[in-house]
Amino acid sequence: MATLSASPSPNPNPNFRSPTDQTDHDPESLPHMELHPSSDQDPTPTPKSNPNFPAVLPTPPKAIAPAAAAAPSLLHISFNQDHGCFAAGIDHGFRIYNCDPFREIFRRDFDRGGGIGVVEMLFRCNILALVGGGPDPQYPPNKVMIWDDHQSRCIGELSFRSEVRSVRLRRDRIVVVLEQKIFVYNFADLKLLHQIETIANPKGLCAVSQGAGSLVLVCPGLQKGQVRVEHYASKRTKFIMAHDSRIVCFALSQDGQLLATASSKGTLVRIFNTVDGSLLQEVRRGADRAEIYSLAFSSNAQWLAVSSDKGTVHVFSLKINGGSPGIDRSQSASDPVTSPHSSLSFIKGVLPKYFSSEWSVAQFRLVEGSQYIVAFGHQKNTVVILGIDGSFYRCQFDPVNGGEMTQLEYHNFLKPEAAF
Structure with missing residues (x-):
């Protein structure tokens, strides 16, 4: 070559x-x-x-x-x-x-x-x-x-x-994602260290931990609805049957210990412990089908953001007890401890699971049908949203009262006048 x-x-x-x-x-x-x-x-x-x-x-x-x-x-x-x-x-x-x-x-x-x-x-x-x-x-x-x-x-x-299909970088690794295979290289000399076979993965789904510790890599497994977790420090592979339907999106916390997944149904998002594969929490985006475009943990793994083709970005409160070592899960008296639940949750044993689901704390409305990706900002309780149409939003949510987010900033980064 x-x-x-x-x-x-x-x-x-x-x-x-x-x-x-x-x-x-x-x-x-x-x-x-x-x-x-x-x-x-x-x-x-x-x-x-x-x-x-x-x-x-x-x-x-x-x-x-x-x-x-x-x-x-x-x-x-x-x-x-x-x-x-x-x-x-x-x-x-x-x-x-x-x-x-x-x-x-x-x-x-x-x-x-x-x-x-x-x-x-x-x-x-x-x-x-x-x-x-x-x-x-x-x-x-x-x-x-x-x-x-x-x-x-x-x-x-x-x-x-x-x-x-996609590339992921760490300071020590280059991860290259093809349709049905993933290659892991050493960054210093481009030496091939590992290769993984996956189910068809046209979106190039792959996530790697970015904390100071050893690499944790998540990719689709070989079955529909399955994710594969590679813990390189312990040389352990964990398979998690996350959903019945095809996996369309997932995200890792920075230390690689928490994994959020969404399927092609787009109604539920599940949060797993990557070490033992246990389901820690399940939150509901909505009742109807949607295409989930992105998931993102906040830096302290207290919040999870979700964007979809429904034109709404949701922020959920995470209640991961005894989370990762090094993650500060402390909350003040004014901080929320739960996500909103349906008012009919008292008869959850009778009605479908929908009525006892955990709903988002905060939301931001966008143009329905457009594609957006989301991440948490460096300022407290802020979210950054990027659109394939060139839109940039920075919003703030109320961690106590929730509700509609406040738009702090908007730009179209594709317009020539936006360059300076």
Whole structure:
């Protein structure tokens, strides 16, 4: 496999600087790789010896290429690992945005082709994983390109026999998801460590823990409704029959000990302990079928957010007793201890389970039918919502009284005037 690099930028941006808002992350632990001289074999990136690893994406240049003057076509959106930033893959490059305060912090426009169908950030560092997409892809859709924006070029690649559905990054691992297989690589040298077979997985469902501990990976199992949990520290595999229907969405808490799942019915969301597979809690999004687009835990695993095609984002209160070590589950007297229940729950033994379900504490209404993903903001009791139409919402919910969330901010990040 020959080495492939993107077209060099005429104005490579070297102005990376040390992080100021990631005190819990050691910059020296982040991978920084350089490519060996090209050959016909796979590139073998190696760790760079410079300890002063640049880790914050720079402010973009004010000059915008003529090709970017029109609103781009959005191919992909995703949050980074701590939900402080998000990436957008467009028809001629990619862009990186900060969530709070909202601003575009970086963009890369490619001269030829340029469609990027997957952009996976590594917290806030200059290393990204890119996969081509759209009608005119920048790279083949069966390759993962490791892009170093400090050097304005690709420094490694991983090639496969079928299209890449998604990529997940940790500081120590690269996880590549295909239709029916998942590959886990060591980040430092791209050595293959593990491969997993799954049921058909066209959405590329996969979640990895981002805490300081060992890797926990969740993916679809080999049966409908089943999820597979890999605990790499203990070398244990756990299979959980989460639903009767096909799994369409799941999310891990940061430490990998809690798992939220949703099926194609889209009515119930279940929360499991990943260690023993036990069901800890079940919450209800609604009574009618819906397509769940995203699930997200808050950083302290006290809240769970859900977005669906019904145009409503829900926030549920989690009551996980004795949660993970290191998760602060303490609550003040004014904090809620339960989610709302149906007023008919007193006859739950007679009526269907629907009437005794736990309902969301807070909601935010959006355009029904549009696709949105959700995450918790860094400010207390805030939620960030991204739409495939380019919409950005930041909202706040009342943890005691619940109800409708308050909209704090709205932007369309695809509009040219939004760039600065």
